[in-house]
Amino acid sequence: MIHLAAVLELQGMKAAEEALSSLRHDHAYPSKAPEWVTAKGLAALGTEVAEVAGAVAAGPSPPSVEQLWHHEQLVEAVSSASDAVPLRYGVRFASSSAASSALEAASGTLYEDLAHISSSVELSVRMLVPGRHVRQPSSSGSEVSAATGRGAAASDAPLPTAADIRRQASVVHRRLRDASIAAAPPRLGEGRWALVGAYLVQRGGTAAFVDLVGRLETPRARLFCTGPWPPYNFVRGPATLASLAD
Numbered sequence: 001m002i003h004l005a006a007v008l009e010l011q012g013m014k015a016a017e018e019a020l021s022s023l024r025h026d027h028a029y030p031s032k033a034p035e036w037v038t039a040k041g042l043a044a045l046g047t048e049v050a051e052v053a054g055a056v057a058a059g060p061s062p063p064s065v066e067q068l069w070h071h072e073q074l075v076e077a078v079s080s081a082s083d084a085v086p087l088r089y090g091v092r093f094a095s096s097s098a099a100s101s102a103l104e105a106a107s108g109t110l111y112e113d114l115a116h117i118s119s120s121v122e123l124s125v126r127m128l129v130p131g132r133h134v135r136q137p138s139s140s141g142s143e144v145s146a147a148t149g150r151g152a153a154a155s156d157a158p159l160p161t162a163a164d165i166r167r168q169a170s171v172v173h174r175r176l177r178d179a180s181i182a183a184a185p186p187r188l189g190e191g192r193w194a195l196v197g198a199y200l201v202q203r204g205g206t207a208a209f210v211d212l213v214g215r216l217e218t219p220r221a222r223l224f225c226t227g228p229w230p231p232y233n234f235v236r237g238p239a240t241l242a243s244l245a246d
Helices: 010-021 065-081 096-105 107-116 162-178 203-216 237-244
Strands: 002-009 035-039 042-048 120-128 135-137 143-145 187-190 193-202 222-229
Touching: 002 010, 002 035, 002 065, 002 096, 002 107, 002 237, 010 042, 010 065, 035 096, 042 065, 042 096, 042 107, 096 107, 096 237, 107 237, 120 162, 120 203, 162 187, 162 193, 162 203, 193 203, 203 222
Parallel strands: none
Antiparallel strands: 002 042, 035 042, 120 193, 120 222, 135 143, 187 193
């Protein structure tokens, strides 16, 4: 079986190979080097994974931590050297020829992805729900802090409601969306996070974007920006390839 990690245009292979060379002495690097599958001017980087007898009938076994880590290393190395469509672990084919046929079938969407993410990276931003400042009714009807249990009178400033926090998260998302090439649909109000967002940003614009994140932060809206990451949230080709996978 061959697991695909990333897709790029053929002319990017040389730079990608140079980036991959830095991984060859890593303990997680497989004994059999990754291989390239080509079709329609595209190249897909893949690794061969041996299947245990009976695994095809029973379904693929869960990947090990080492396999996942190595896959992500390959994706990030290739993405650092060339525009590349990243694939999450698990897009696998029975042979290189089967992978090549799928690559040809999905080439239209993959070329659209490459044009969309050209010279760009993904940045992730999370807004922490300020639990100690979230207003909740107590059993006596007075307002208390969710984390401390102290009455609202203990704070000089009015305490935000869940609706207040959601509105603030939406404002932050809109500001970041307007400063980026594209934004994934935000996830609002997930557990302790008021906002979980992903933004596509030009490689040369990451510093300005991070600066904006810092300016949007307030004592009651802590923002965490991570990346740059491969643009997983801004490509459609991987879903097409996955639908053709074994």
